[in-house]
Amino acid sequence: MTFRKKTDLTGLDIGSGAIKAAEIANTKTGSVLKKFGIIRISPGIIEKGNINEPEVVAESIRALFSKYGIKNRNVAVSVGGPRVIVRKISIRNKKEDEIHNLIRSEAEQYIPYNMEDINFDYRILEKQEETPRHRDILIVAAPKNMTDSYVRVVEMAGLKPWIMDVDVLALQNAFELNYKITNQCIMLIHTGTGRTCLSVLKNNSLFFVQDLDFGCGEINKKIVSVIGCTLDQAEEIKLTRKSQFISEQDLKKITLLFAREWCLEVSRALDFFYSTYPDETVNKIILSGGGANISEFREVLTDQTSADIRMMNPFKNFKTDKIRFTDSMLKKLAPQAAICMGLSVRRRNQAGL
Ligand SMILES: Nc1ncnc2c1ncn2[C@@H]1O[C@H](COP(=O)(O)OP(=O)(O)OP(=O)(O)O)[C@@H](O)[C@H]1O
Ligand SMILES: [Mg+2]
Numbered sequence: 001m002t003f004r005k006k007t008d009l010t011g012l013d014i015g016s017g018a019i020k021a022a023e024i025a026n027t028k029t030g031s032v033l034k035k036f037g038i039i040r041i042s043p044g045i046i047e048k049g050n051i052n053e054p055e056v057v058a059e060s061i062r063a064l065f066s067k068y069g070i071k072n073r074n075v076a077v078s079v080g081g082p083r084v085i086v087r088k089i090s091i092r093n094k095k096e097d098e099i100h101n102l103i104r105s106e107a108e109q110y111i112p113y114n115m116e117d118i119n120f121d122y123r124i125l126e127k128q129e130e131t132p133r134h135r136d137i138l139i140v141a142a143p144k145n146m147t148d149s150y151v152r153v154v155e156m157a158g159l160k161p162w163i164m165d166v167d168v169l170a171l172q173n174a175f176e177l178n179y180k181i182t183n184q185c186i187m188l189i190h191t192g193t194g195r196t197c198l199s200v201l202k203n204n205s206l207f208f209v210q211d212l213d214f215g216c217g218e219i220n221k222k223i224v225s226v227i228g229c230t231l232d233q234a235e236e237i238k239l240t241r242k243s244q245f246i247s248e249q250d251l252k253k254i255t256l257l258f259a260r261e262w263c264l265e266v267s268r269a270l271d272f273f274y275s276t277y278p279d280e281t282v283n284k285i286i287l288s289g290g291g292a293n294i295s296e297f298r299e300v301l302t303d304q305t306s307a308d309i310r311m312m313n314p315f316k317n318f319k320t321d322k323i324r325f326t327d328s329m330l331k332k333l334a335p336q337a338a339i340c341m342g343l344s345v346r347r348r349n350q351a352g353l
Contacts, residue, residue: 009162011344012061012075013170014150016046017193017217017235017290019060020340023070024318031177031345033318033325037068038336043220043231048194048213049081051149058156065157073159076346077150078339079353080167081195085111085141086209088125093135099124107139119147119164119353125205138206140166142353163352167339168199168209174342175286176204178316185277186284187307189266190338191291193217196262198269200282207277210269214262216291222254252296259296263304270305288312288338314341 005026013020023035041060045053065073091099091106103122108115118141125136147164154161171190181204190197194215200208220234227245229237237243241251270282285307291297292311302309313334318341320330346352 007347007349008072009074009076009344009346009348010070010072011340012077012154013340013343014057014077015192017041018336019064020336021064021068021070022337022340022344023072024344031318033315033320035068035070036333036337037064037070038333039064043217049079049083049146051153054153054156057153061157061159074162074348075154075159076163076165076343077154077161078165078167078170078343079142079146079150080197080211082211082213083143083146084166084211085139086166086168088136088138088206090134090136093133096124099135103137110139111141113143117144118142119144121351121353140353142166147353162348163346163350165343165346165352168197170339170342171197171288172199172201172206173345174314174338175201175312177345178314184284185280185282186286187282188286188288191215191289193290196265198266200273208273212265214265216294219255219258222258255294255296259294259300262297263300266301267304283307285309286312288335290336292335311335312338314338
């Protein structure tokens, strides 16, 4: 039996297609995955980071905790999408306490909101030998009305939100917990139901982030427009790849069309990255999010890039009970678990938004 520490948190990833929760225990010999659960939510309840139906989301979170026996009600949550700003800025090198005093006014020019309307945080990054006169800082900002709505829904579910993180940092965390950090550029592509987040990491620093309001829920919309079913039915058809109303070939065509559009966005992001960092090369791409399960994504991406493409396994360095979590179960859950696992290792006493 493993006992949880007072500072341990449950990672809670509130997505627009599924809510995920991971309870871990930090022990002397490493982190142990105690519980992990996913519950689907219907389309429209959360859209583009807006919680349209808070009662339904709170009820789903309650059901998730109860179904999977998750006991630790202290949680770390995250927000993401194009309204959340995550950006690396560079300022003239100064002493760290001077940077702390300056950073809000410096950051203001990169944030398209009034500073009083946002939650703001930053990390002073390691000094770079190549640019000794400058210091890189990662700024993070999210509209208060957005973070407040997530806090409210978590409290309505009877949980205590200790940390508000952002998806891309939770994803970086998940990657760093499980993979060796190298000085190669690695692109993380996380595709959920309504959003895709692209980021490039080098060493343990975020170089580049781009959030798109574009996820694999687009496939469902297309299925609806072709056969006139509901979005929920389209989700079932997408997952099972079977329907009496549409042939497997037509389904494949729809999926391929979407995969090509998605790859176009990825190559645009890569072009933008190379125009900013012409000396860098992305030679590895790590996929996560439920969209990573779609084989057409991987096929089209493999055709279009010479990078090594892998799926993220966010459970890799966690100890697991082999009876509760079989290898095939973990493999199936892995893509959708990435952000949640990155959140689960946060501690009560750490900073967040
Ligand atoms: N095996 C699979 N084949 C096809 N699609 C899948 C598969 N597994 C999951 N998905 C899709 O992945 C999506 C859910 O992924 P995920 O949980 O990462 O998204 P989310 O967090 O709910 O969305 P978002 O973060 O964009 O709000 C759903 O659209 C689901 O249909
Ligand atoms: Mg998500």
